[in-house]
Amino acid sequence: MNTRKGALPIVDRPLSKGRNEVSLSAFAFLFSELVQYSQTQVSTVTELEHRLEEIGRRVGEKVLELLCFREKASRREIRLLGMLSFIHTTVWKCLFGKAAESLERGTDNEDEYMISDRELLVNRFISVPRDMGQLNCGAYVSGVVKGILNSAGFPAQVSAHYVAVEGQSRPRTTILMKFTDEVMEREHRLGS
């Protein structure tokens, strides 16, 4: 075992808080390569989004474990609104440095919720060419959210959409979450 004199063995040392700041440029280049690599493996835009979502899902599962331990002293969220505000503030702050802009409930359906941001960090430097259609690289972020929700026991369909806003040249991005029936039933049963 390689230990300095007087230092505890590695499993007994306290877990560090971790570095909060990472170079934006480094992340942007890495993400750009991620997208380019995924493009070589797929043939359609939908498949590319699925791939990015899959990568994000794995990140989400791990982020949930990490943040529950660090931020909430291992308390589990069992109510839907609690989980949503956890994602909206804590997860966004950990991943992107600030809380998301808004959390809304879908007007048409009871089981749809939306988190919106003026511009997702991952999309900041990306301009999608016209022949790529409706591709949104925010599919990566919707994958992260999906991983978190699925691991926490709130299975849902998550997707990222551009919503045009007047007065702004770049459209807002909305992460749409559609929860399954069992989640909504459970919520009703637990009482609201």
Added chain:
Amino acid sequence: MSIFSLYIVNKSGGLIFQKDFADIARLNTNDALMQASIWHSLHAISSQISPLNGCTGIEMLETSTFSLHCFQALTGTKFFVTCAPRTTGVESLLRTIYEMYSDYVLKNPFYEMEMPIRCAAFDLQLVVAIKGMA
């Protein structure tokens, strides 16, 4: 507006981006391509014939009707703007444009190196920067 147009030339001398900001400067595509290649060759020749060592090429060309400022990055990509004579702040504008290029073009996964630049985000930022100059 005192900035007439912006050209970006890749390291092999091909024009990858061109934008006109004033009506008097509008060239058609062929002329723009020729202008870019001529400037690329002039720039290369100037560093060879310079009497001093360590010359990296022409940085500014001043005529009675316009000035041309050029910035060459370490990779060989050249950014040059034509503007009204005696305009100030063009050097810092070129640095800003270089920064925006490295952000909105190079970090775009859909951009291939040395190809013409077609990035909406880059165009938007450019318009903001040029407006800030005027």
